[in-house]
Amino acid sequence: MNIFIAALLILSCISGIKCFSSENSSNICDEIKRQQRRADLSLCPSKFSVNISSSSYSVGEPIHIFIKTTALDTTFHGVHVVALDENHLQVGSWKMNAKKRDENSCNGSIYIFEKAITNTDAIWQVSTPVVGNIAIKIAIIEDDSAIYSNCYNFILTSRVSMNSSNIDVEDAAINTTTIVTTTTVTVTTPSPTADVTVNVTWSFASNTNITSVSMAIRNLKSSQWVAIGLGQNVAMGEAHVFMCKRLANDEIIINRYVNPGDHDPPERPQPDAGGVFTPGQQQFTDGVVVCRFTLSNFATQILKQVQTLEPLSQSRQYHPLIAMGVLDKDNNAEKHSADSRVAKSDTVQLNQNEVILYRIPEVKTDLTFVRTHGIIMIFTWILIVSTGALISRYFKTSWANKMICGKAAWFTAHRFLMSIAAILTTLGFLFILVFLQGTWVPNGTTRPYAHSITGVIVIGLAFFQPFIALFRCEPNSRYRSIFNYIHAFVGFSAFILSVATLYLATYFHVFADTKGRFVMIAWIAWVALIFLIFECSEYFIRKKNRESGYTNINTSNTTIADLIENSATPKLTSFTVDNHEETSVQRKSKNVLLAIHILVAATLSVILTTLIL
Structure with missing residues (x-):
């Protein structure tokens, strides 16, 4: 028991919470300006993803910039946005569902979320014609001390340009002058690959260190190509390139290239480019081109760098680059057009499972099953299990005179609560199992993986605990103490692990903010305190009994309530025990403490569930 309380006290000291002051806008502005003067992209984090809806713009067309986190335990409090023309003047207007703070000295607008x-x-759009390209710059404000500027930049090309000129035409015959105004409208023709969509997925086999890649491409026509690049920066240029081609005869081939220079045409890789490229089975079915290949045999030693491009590595983070275009008569790739390429700001690794989409709208995940799983587990392990554990450990003597259905009241209450807990835990597990479609969380040193490991142990212990109870010995058996120790060890182990599992879950996206961690810290502190209070109460009762000379005739540690469980004990209509171990005041005090615990546990459970998005 002392180990249990010590573990809870240690857990109560664990926290990793970041704070944010919404009034610290001057410091935010200074940090943004400081970072804008540097160009070290290696400092840009991989935990954020910024994507833009289009690579070109026209007057009145809204351009969407999608900003999201890629790590389950990451959030942000604000963004800084700016759109600049070629003269570095701000153009267009912004819309965002957040509180706006105009900071002229920051050369843009700061938006702070509640x-x-x-x-x-x-959302950005321009209402009047603008000459030239537009630079979109996004800065993410994670908190007061973590601001990421100069990491997420985009260039928008003009889709429509308008040039007006006035031409004077004199009609001598009628001696009048007519002013003829002509307007020349130049519209950029969409590229032949404008409707091509790409879905790149790969899986990593840790036992063989092989990465299997699949490129599913829709609307790819004859004599066209699509390439996935793994770049070191958020820009088209230096990258390891894998190009899928649909030839004029509808043959599908996949090739590997490297692009060692800035926007140089890709070239065949040298043997020291990193890894072994093995083409898989290519197919073209129902309008969908599928190119497959594997990457394996990555050398562990440091390879020679390919000019400025480092050798391909499974452990290095890359920015995915997508491009597409047409093939010439010799099946060589011609340069892609401006509206047929994108450099993504988020990063990927070849030793992890990844999904990369281009021109495929991201489907919003329905989190109903996740919320249900969380609500069930919160109420089960904070309210029900803790109450059942307290009753079993501290109320055997207090409720010895009370019977429910011919069984001791403490035993009936404990059995009922723990049976409900086992059923609800199994049900909660089924909800998350259905949501994940039977798959496991990817292996790694992440909180989701740690949550899955501790969670499945808790579920296993909770599932088998009722079956262990079915094999308990008779109360007067000499083996009963062994069962009691095993039963208590399994139960308290599951309970301690449940605290860690719930705390890890407060870092997930389903929780609105860091308040969930505060609630869990409060729960850890309370459950440690209530067990400590009960332990002290039991200690003082035993000490008082020893000082008064009272000796418990039950030398086998079997209580009256235990004896009533014995099937050999006849059923009684009434049963009264003169309990010398506890006074009436002591029993009432323990009942009040139990009621307070139920109230606190229920309140914390409700608060925690309301924080789930």
């Missing part, structure tokens, strides 16, 4: 979020949509 609470930490995981995704948002910034």
